[in-house]
Amino acid sequence: MAIVLGRNRYGKAETRLVHVRRGGDSHELVDLNVSVALSGDLAATHLSGDNAGVLPTDTMKNTVYAFAREHGVGAPEAFGLLLARHFVTTQPQISGAEVTLEAYGWERLGPHSFRRSGDHVRTAVVTVAEHGTQVVSGLKDLVLLNTTDSEFHGYPRDRYTTLPETTDRILATAVAARWRHLGDAAGWDESFAGAKQALVGAFVETYSYSLQQTLYAMGERVLRDRPEIAEIRLALPNRHHYLVDLSPFGLDNPQEVFQAGDRPYGLIEGTVTRDDVPAAGAEWYL
Template sequence: MAIVLGPNRYGKAETRLVRVVRDGDTHALADFNVSVALSGDLAATHLTGDNAGVLPTDTMKNTVYAFAKKHGVGEPEEFGLLLARHFVATQPQVKTARVSIESFGWERLGPHSFARKGDYTRVATVLVSDEFEQVVSGVTGLVLLNSTASEFRGFPRDEYTTLPETTDRILATAVDARWRHLSASGDFAKSYPAALEALTSAFVNTYSASLQQTLFSMGSHVLSQRPEIAEVRLALPNKHHYLVDLSPFDLTNDNEVFIAGDRPYGLIEGTVTRDDAPPAAAEWYL
């Protein structure tokens, strides 16, 4: 039996970067969490401890900060491409660079005052090699709720099924979505808010017979509205809301008072894609 080294990568995770753009008295703010991972001809360090091809992860961190000063940051997809292209171009042993960025939002309160937005986080992942460039945008922690226009019935039952059917329920989720771009040269400043709007409007306007149906509607609406996007992957936890029994207090609960459940929760995952879209250059995950 032979023992061999399988796929591997290494890098610097979660480099926190805040970049202030000072345009006179009015400032702009970018707040990123940047993770870099490199893969390629790196077998020697694993097998013999030879570090000749191992760019220090501290260098990756320093590159993030230096590039933020030299080039600015722009959209997270653009900054990720800038970094990934640099590592592939300057390190011959590196065949693929993956840069993942969380972009934290801030709301302007004045020329140089801001309040942190805590409702969701923008994310982006780029993969660059000599053969391909791939850009994935997305959002995580986008909490959405419909107080009606949702049902769940007609499901199979067995001896362990206790869930009653319902024709009127709260539908709530925390959207974790990623969408792959057809090109690495898109207008990400325009594409991102438009894709986000397509996701949320589909959630609002879909009468839901199941969260799976809502997932497909959300992904489909993004693809119908945004021709630059090839596919959408979604993970939708079902944030259960349980009707409170108020009968001990001689009160009727007409779908008005609920307990917001924490766990366990249903988790619905799926991919919606164009049937003519080219396949991904490299696998990507939520």
């Protein structure tokens, strides 16, 4: 039996970068978490400890900061592309680079004052490799809730089923979504804003008989509204809200008082895709 080295990569994870663009009296603020992973001809360091082809991870961290100064920081997708292409083109032993970014929002309060905006985290994963370039944008922790227009019934029952059917429930979730672009396009910020708007709009406007139905409606809306997006993957945890029994206190409860459940929770995941677009050039996940 032969034992061989399988797929591998290495990099610098979670480099925190805050960039202030001082254009006169009004400043711009960008807040990123950047992770870099490189792959290629790295067998020697694994098999014999030869580090001739191992660019130090500290150098990757320094490159993130230096690029922020030399090139500025715009959309996370654009900054990720700059970094990924740099590592592949300047390191002959490296054939693939993946840059993962999280962007944290800040709300302007004045010319140089900001307040953290926490309704979601913007994400991007940029992959540059021999098979081409792939950009996956997304978001996570986008909490949405409908107080009605949601049902759940008609499901199979067995001896362990205790969940009552309902024709009126709270539907709440914390959206995690990632969408793959058809190419290296400009207008990343506008594309992201449009995709987010489509996700929220579909959630609001869909009368839901299942969270799966809502997931598909959200993905379908994104693809219909955003022609630059090839496919979208969503993970929707079902944030359960349980009607509280107030009868011991002589009170009714006409769908007004709920307990917000923490865990366990249902988790609905799915992909909505165009049937006429090329397959992904690299693996990508939620």
